[in-house]
Amino acid sequence: MRFKIPIDLKDRKRYISLVVEGNQERLGALLRRAIKELSGMKGLSTYRFNVIDLGGGKLVLRTTEKSIHAILSALLVVHYERKAAIDVRGISGNLRKAKSLFKEDTSPINGD
Numbered sequence: 001m002r003f004k005i006p007i008d009l010k011d012r013k014r015y016i017s018l019v020v021e022g023n024q025e026r027l028g029a030l031l032r033r034a035i036k037e038l039s040g041m042k043g044l045s046t047y048r049f050n051v052i053d054l055g056g057g058k059l060v061l062r063t064t065e066k067s068i069h070a071i072l073s074a075l076l077v078v079h080y081e082r083k084a085a086i087d088v089r090g091i092s093g094n095l096r097k098a099k100s101l102f103k104e105d106t107s108p109i110n111g112d
Contacts, residue, residue, distance in 0.1 A: 015098035
């Protein structure tokens with residue numbers, strides 16, 4: 001038997017579109033390390049995310065609405081302390097819109 005969860009109790013998903021130059025496989029590990037530094041083990045279990053690789057340095061992070069601020073803070077830590085070239089294109093509520101954010105802005109990562 002399957003129970004239906006009311007929409008008020010569900011965590012709403014959010015998608016962060018970003019462009020990464022270099023080694024994008026390490027981004028997940030670097031983000032987990034930054035979250036652990038910022039908020040400890042409790043934060044690591046609370047703020048969850050998944051990395052969706054679209055190819056060509058384009059990544060989408062799937063997370064919840066409650067953890068969006070912690071993920072963005074961890075991205076800042078990774079960007080400034082680890083010297084990773086990360087460009088956040090936007091935040092959206094569905095994957096289709098997250099993918100379309102790459103088509104709207106075709107400027108390079110450094111703004112040149």
